[in-house]
Amino acid sequence: MIFLVAAFLLLGFLVGTAAHIPLPATFAAAAAIGAWLLVFAVRERKHHRQGS
Template sequence: MIFLIAAVLLLGVLVGAAAHTPLPLLLPAAGAIAAWLLVFAVRERTRER
């Protein structure tokens, strides 16, 4: 339960920070994070068990 509360608080801080970040800086950062998550998802799906 503590982990869930901490995750929600951290998400709130990150969303608040993103709301005040200039768009030209935010879009490349969001793209990099999305690419990293996509690579991670592909690696996890193709990994042998």
């Protein structure tokens, strides 16, 4: 859960800096965060299915 909070904080930081960095860098950072959250969600789903 702490990782999810950290991801939201990082996302908020990046949204705040999006006005100051180039658009391709913003998209790259957003894609990296999105991929990380997707991997996290898949791992959590797999973990909960194995636990049942």
